[in-house]
Amino acid sequence: MTARIIDGKAIAQEVRAEWKIRADALKARGITPGLAVIIVGEDPASKVYVANKVKACAELGLHSEHIALPADTSEAALLAKIAELNADPKIHGLLVQLPVPKHIDGDKVLNAISPDKDVDGFHPINVGALATGNMRFAPCTPYGSLVLLQKSGVSIEGKHAVVVGRSNIVGKPMALLLLQHNATVTICTSKTVDLAKYTRDADILVVATGRPKMITGDMIKLGAAVIDVGINRMADGKLCGDVDFESAKEVAGWITPVPGGVGPMTITMLVANTVQSAERSAGI
Numbered sequence: 237m238t239a240r241i242i243d244g245k246a247i248a249q250e251v252r253a254e255w256k257i258r259a260d261a262l263k264a265r266g267i268t269p270g271l272a273v274i275i276v277g278e279d280p281a282s283k284v285y286v287a288n289k290v291k292a293c294a295e296l297g298l299h300s301e302h303i304a305l306p307a308d309t310s311e312a313a314l315l316a317k318i319a320e321l322n323a324d325p326k327i328h329g330l331l332v333q334l335p336v337p338k339h340i341d342g343d344k345v346l347n348a349i350s351p352d353k354d355v356d357g358f359h360p361i362n363v364g365a366l367a368t369g370n371m372r373f374a375p376c377t378p379y380g381s382l383v384l385l386q387k388s389g390v391s392i393e394g395k396h397a398v399v400v401g402r403s404n405i406v407g408k409p410m411a412l413l414l415l416q417h418n419a420t421v422t423i424c425t426s427k428t429v430d431l432a433k434y435t436r437d438a439d440i441l442v443v444a445t446g447r448p449k450m451i452t453g454d455m456i457k458l459g460a461a462v463i464d465v466g467i468n469r470m471a472d473g474k475l476c477g478d479v480d481f482e483s484a485k486e487v488a489g490w491i492t493p494v495p496g497g498v499g500p501m502t503i504t505m506l507v508a509n510t511v512q513s514a515e516r517s518a519g520i
């Protein structure tokens with residue numbers, strides 16, 4: 237068997253076109269959705285992310301601002317910038333690129349972002365809203381992964397979904413979203429004893445561990461849908477996922493590539509959340 241490759245770039249384009257209609261409707265009413273991204277310090281990986289995000293905002297005709305602060309920016313100065321953007325009516329979505337430098341308390345930063353502009357969905361109020369099924373902003377990577385499954389025709393209800401990785405930004409919210417869609421959900425961690433026992437039982441397998449190629453074909457159920465959230469840069473400069481694509485594609489029913497899988501969808505859902513936030517602020 238050879239898996240159907242889930243084309244994240246193509247699906248991202250399709251979803252962006254849907255959101256462009258909504259952005260255009262807002263602009264017709266004189267409201268341009270606006271996104272602000274704050275980056276503290278230099279991180280080579282964030283350059284691609286920022287470049288792709290700028291492109292997506294431009295495609296949809298959104299207003300976007302990039303605030304690049306030096307690595308030695310104080311916590312107080314960062315919190316002041318967040319307060320300024322919280323109060324800025326041109327800005328409907330605001331995020332601080334993670335991780336922040338060690339001298340800054342990341343939780344304080346997430347708490348400072350207005351829950352109404354928190355397009356990452358990382359503020360405790362929005363985390364709680366997702367956990368109780370009253371979703372406001374779904375975190376972009378899990379949200380994008382869910383849309384990839386839906387657009388690929390993978391059924392979720394009643395299926396066994398296994399999420400490997402329990403981070404606050406991917407694993408935990410992914411598990412909650414799948415649960416919301418009536419999957420039977422198992423969350424595994426790097427400490428899980430006999431991980432393959434769980435992954436081999438997964439109809440839907442989402443991998444977000446940050447460990448290159450740790451899931452191999454022999455750990456996957458025949459016909460499973462495999463979503464690879466990992467983006468690892470190898471010594472040769474090439475990107476690879478947390479799944480060993482070559483062996484996995486022989487067993488899986490569907491699989492996302494890296495790059496060109498979850499990454500483009502993360503950006504798309506960030507833009508979608510920004511448009512949704514602007515709609516909400518306009519009372520739509």
Ligand SMILES: Nc1nc(=O)c2c([nH]1)NC[C@@H]1CN(c3ccc(C(=O)N[C@@H](CCC(=O)O)C(=O)O)cc3)C=[N+]21
Pocket residue numbers: 282284285288331332333334335356376467475494495496497498499500502503
């Ligand atoms: N507050 C916050 N929110 C985030 O959403 C966030 C963050 N911080 N910190 C960094 C990570 C990383 N991230 C990526 C999103 C898309 C691609 C992406 O577009 N990848 C493409 C291109 C990859 C490449 O060519 O390098 C792909 O996978 O095809 C990459 C990385 C969002 N992040």
